Amino acid sequence: xxxxxxxxxxxxxxxxxxxxxxxxxxxxxxxxxxxxxxxxxxxxxxxxxxxxxxxxxxxxxxxxxxxxxxxxxxxxxxxxxxxxxxxxxxxxxxxxxxxxxxxxxxxxxxxxxxxxxxxxxxxxxxxxxxxxxxxxxxxxxxxxxxxxxxxxxxxxxxxxxxxxxxxxxxxxxxxxxxxxxxxxxxxxxxxxxxxxxxxxxxxxxxxxxxxxxxxxxxxxxxxxxxxxxxxxxxxxxxxxxxxxxxxxxxxxxxxxxxxxxxxxxxxxx
DNA sequence: GCGACAG
DNA sequence: ATCTTGTCGC
Numbered sequence: 001x002x003x004x005x006x007x008x009x010x011x012x013x014x015x016x017x018x019x020x021x022x023x024x025x026x027x028x029x030x031x032x033x034x035x036x037x038x039x040x041x042x043x044x045x046x047x048x049x050x051x052x053x054x055x056x057x058x059x060x061x062x063x064x065x066x067x068x069x070x071x072x073x074x075x076x077x078x079x080x081x082x083x084x085x086x087x088x089x090x091x092x093x094x095x096x097x098x099x100x101x102x103x104x105x106x107x108x109x110x111x112x113x114x115x116x117x118x119x120x121x122x123x124x125x126x127x128x129x130x131x132x133x134x135x136x137x138x139x140x141x142x143x144x145x146x147x148x149x150x151x152x153x154x155x156x157x158x159x160x161x162x163x164x165x166x167x168x169x170x171x172x173x174x175x176x177x178x179x180x181x182x183x184x185x186x187x188x189x190x191x192x193x194x195x196x197x198x199x200x201x202x203x204x205x206x207x208x209x210x211x212x213x214x215x216x217x218x219x220x221x222x223x224x225x226x227x228x229x230x231x232x233x234x235x236x237x238x239x240x241x242x243x244x245x246x247x248x249x250x251x252x253x254x255x256x257x258x259x260x261x262x263x264x265x266x267x268x269x
Numbered sequence: 270g271c272g273a274c275a276g
Numbered sequence: 277a278t279c280t281t282g283t284c285g286c
Contacts, residue, residue: 074276075276077276109275109276110274111273111274111275111276112274112275114275114276117276118276139275139276140275140276141275141276144275145275146274150275151275151276165275167275167276168275168276169274169275169276170274170275171273171274171275172273172274172275195273195274224275
């Protein structure tokens with residue numbers, strides 16, 4: 001698929017102020033509320049370990065309808081100046097397509113400007129994807145960003161695809177409570193603070209415990225989930241938990257991670 | 270000046 | 277992100 005908003009395609013040649021200005025513009029176009037066609041209850045990870053449990057009303061049976069297509073996206077680096085994006089499309093927990101692309105990394109990693117470093121490779125990857133995604137899951141922040149335009153939001157808005165951001169660490173914002181020792185399935189809201197453009201107290205995402213060990217001295221940190229585009233914070237957390245299948249990372253992301261590793265080894269061009 | 274920062 | 281063995285636990 002191609003960008004719906006070419007003017008938002010990340011341009012690594014912009015200077016820092018221009019990048020930040022573009023992010024503010026993107027945040028204006030972003031929709032942080034549910035506005036998608038997919039049925040959240042049909043977004044499951046795996047038939048065997050998925051945690052989705054449909055109500056037994058007797059009249060349903062995977063009505064062979066149109067289960068939503070969820071695409072997991074991740075990046076890896078081949079060189080110091082080449083990144084590879086890996087996309088894995090799933091429907092009903094089954095991989096239906098994989099796509100990838102290699103693109104130059106023109107700028108270094110700068111907190112808050114990640115999409116300008118990895119966005120090019122990601123969009124190139126989507127260009128190679130033939131299925132139409134109902135939801136894209138990115139590795140990084142969405143609304144949990146200084147200017148509410150993290151990677152998931154930037155790419156989601158550019159492609160105008162519903163998206164969520166899944167990060168392993170908090171970029172900014174303030175958890176409303178301790179995020180330590182949460183039980184599997186728990187979530188703690190992340191509110192905007194002085195570092196975020198949103199009004200103080202706005203819920204911009206959630207710390208989500210997708211996996212946790214039941215007993216002793218072994219802990220798993222929660223995922224940091226935030227809306228990318230056309231998805232509200234609560235729904236973003238719901239979707240991530242729905243896509244989780246016993247691992248910390250939701251299936252789309254886990255498979256994309258895996259695919260990226262394979263590409264790194266196989267496509268050592 | 271100090272603190273803080275996705276991948 | 278990336279560089280990497282062993283190690284603890286179910």
